[in-house]
Amino acid sequence: MSHMSVVLNLKSHISELFAQALGVVAPEQDATILIERPKQVAHGDYSCNLAMQLAKPLRKSPRDIARALIDALPPSAVIEKVEIAGAGFINLFITKSAKQQIVHAVLHAGAGYGHIHQGQGRSVQVEFVSANPTGPLHVGHGRGAAVGDCLCNVLHAAGWKVTREFYYNDAGAQIENLMRSVQLRCKGITPDDPSWPEGGYRGDYINDVARAYMACETVEADDQHTTGRGDAEDTESIRHFAVAYLRREQDLDLRAFNVEFDVFSLESALYSEGKVEEVVSRLVASGHTYEQEGALWLRTTDFGDDKDRVMRKKDGGYTYFVPDVAYHLDKWRRGFVRVINEQGADHHSTITRVRAGLQALDVGIPAGWPDYVLHQMVTVLKNGEEVKISKRAGSYVTLRDLIDEVGCDATRYFLAARHPDSQLVFDIDLAKSKSNDNPVYYIQYAHARISTVLELWGGERLALLAADVSLLESPYEAELLQQLIDYPQVIESAAQDLAPHLIAFYLKELAAVFHSYYNASRFLVDDEAIKHARLALIAAAAQVMRNGLALLGIGAPEKM
RNA sequence: GUGCCCAUAGCUCAACCGGAUAGAGCACCAGCCUUCUAAGCUGGGGGUUACAGGUUCGAUUCCUGUUGGGCACACCA
Structure with a gap:
């Protein structure tokens, strides 16, 4: 070696x-x-x-x-x-010399520094966000997006072949509800009307959908074009239009948040392709089902659930977990031996059911498959008080609100910087503040400082590859070297524990060590050899900052 | 009532799948810009890791119980 x-x-x-x-x-x-x-x-x-x-x-x-x-x-x-x-x-x-060599190792490896072979090129599919197409994304989805996307980046750096997937629940009762709400708005009925249904969607955005539909606008969402018919009685047309409209809106939110998916899966496709029916007949054949009171039940208690679950309701429709099982069977068949689902903890009860359904199929899926990362609830704080509503969505704070108010970088950082298991308080004032209180700026500032020094120096970056790093001897330099050495282990831990927040903490430490060094030392000194050694060190530090910030999906500005 | 998650400095949070004297930031106090960005740095005080037991060479970490908070307990998703 x-x-x-x-x-x-x-x-x-x-x-x-x-x-x-x-x-x-x-x-x-x-x-x-x-x-x-x-x-x-x-x-x-x-x-x-x-x-x-x-x-x-x-x-x-x-x-x-x-x-x-x-x-x-x-x-x-x-x-x-x-x-x-x-x-x-x-x-x-x-040895001191081995530590000093990290500078050259980082400069040579560049953006690849920190990449490890834990995954050995194996495939992993990560499903995250997966919001219902019934409204704009909320803060909770934002946390899912930030954690999920960062996790994907980390797994990629750890040597996994990552597929990012988004699952749209575009079938079922909530879509019926959406259609009904839009239809009422088309007819000029508002949520404050006594006839507005109990579970109807009340946000202003429903009115936007209705107005666009009545104006016969065309919506381009992902792979489909849909034009409003302008007919308030055509429920099928309203349904298609509303779903397409809100998918587009979510896509735009995600784009603004710098999150991209490789695959979009549709619940409706599972029905139209017969995959739901197939799963039902397989489950019936497995012997784990029974009929009772006009419904079809799955004996999930055979697989650790605390009670059995209805698969097919009296009215003939399937409960939501049936397509969920069909969806996961599909993932398995696509060859994903490893699957990670990132979801809000409020959906944790589905885990047992989905796994039970997969076990009942008896097709060789391991008992603990798939993996789950559950994030706890997010509360938003502004002026020291909890914010619960947005103008557009009504009952919740949207991801768009946060991006517009504090910016994409800070939003991503704060939503990804906590352990997913912990509840998260998103303090808008803190995220907005351009001060040392704000870790995002603290980290980015460190990178900008290095960029400025290197620019003032003005020399050829390649010359730094020949720097005599044995001249790096101060305690500050030793600490910064050690920090760079530790980076691959941070990726290893984050990938191992599915804990992307470790990246955020590491970057804060790296920035702190650099700021101390910066304050105590000068780089553009007369002695050419010492100057090159120090510049090589901080250039390496900047490289690691860029690599780490990229994992968080955050920019590394040259100037601030 | 049952299940899952959480509880660490005044506040917000770390602690490398059991390790040596539990760490940062904010806030508070005292300092540092004629010098590459003060969006920064230096120093100081601050803890029975919610509580009670147990496991062992060793526990913030694992187990049991208690207390407190969040979430979920549908023929909704």
Whole structure:
């Protein structure tokens, strides 16, 4: 292995060294090798707890095992020294020169720095947003879009072949409801009228749809063109038009949010292509269904559900989870051994049902398939008070409202920067503020500062590839080097845990380390060798900032 | 009532699938611009990780229970 490629991922290099040592010391043990970055510098650059793990099975003292492991460790040019500490930690110190080499490794790898091979080119399909085409996207969809898209970027960087998919529930009761609401608006009836149905959609946008339909406008949504008939009695035509109109609106919202999908799947297509019927007959054939009180039930309790679920209602229609099962069978047949569904936690009850339906099909789908990432609710704050409505949608805050008010970058950052499991408070005033309170600007500012310095220098970037990085010796420089070294591990963790917020936290740290360095040092100094070394370092830092910001889908401005 | 998620500094949040003295930012206090962007930096105080047990060399992390908050409990999606 070349020196350069070792430097590109020090942690996995060390992990391999310990794997070999383990093979010598205790070949019959299959302990997991965990390499950590100690919090204290005195504990070295990396530490391994393998000896303590082995103490019990081997019935020896951890420190004796640690000694044996160290003796069996293959030689490596990047290791300065190895120590045993505490209860049996093995602490490794990396040579200064190996750390300095990260600068060249990053500059050579460019946009590819941080990419790892965890996925080994395997396919993963990520379904996210999947809003019903019954209105504009709301903040919750925005969180799904930000988390899902960032997750896709992370998985791609981790070596997965990613397909982004959006599923439109364009069939079923809510579409009927939409059609009815638009129809009433076509007839001039407003939501404050006593005759307005209980569950009717009340937002202003319904009136926009009705007006466009009556004006015989043409809507181009994705793959279809639909022209309004202007006939308030033609329910079929209103239905088509309304769905197309709102799909277009959602598409525009997503485009404004910088999110693109590879595949759009339609619930209506599952019906028209006979996939829903097929799933029903397969489930009946499986023996897990029964008829009761005029309905067809699936015995989901066979697969861990707390009660059985109706598949076909008395009125002959299917409940929503039947097409869901058909949809996921379709995903499986398309060859996606790994599927991740990003959804709001308010839909978590569907998980058991979908998985149960897939198990009942008995077609070889693993019990825990597919994976889910559920994000908790978002509340929006402005002037210290919760905002609950938007003018256009009425009952909820739209994604468009946020993008228009605080911008795409800040919206994406704040919606992706929290652990999906935690509830999120979106503070509009904070997201808007152009100050150090705002992490988005803090990070982007760091990048802009570097760009300015490099521009003032005005030299050939290629010259930096020849910089003598051994001149990078200050504590500030050491810290920045370490930060760059850590980047691939952040991607690994984020991909492993499906936790894109780790990227946001890493970037904040990277920016902080850089700002400190910037404040304490000068770059455009007289000594050419030192100048080149420092410029190479901050150019590498800027590269990593660009790479990380790209994962979040956020711009890296040259000037601010 | 049942299931899922959450609880860490005054506030907003981290903590590398059990590790060594639990970390940042904001706010508060005290400093730093004739110098490459002060949208920045330096220093300081601030904690029984909600509570009670358990598992072990070692727990914010895993298990049980309690309290508090969110979500879901349809022949709606």
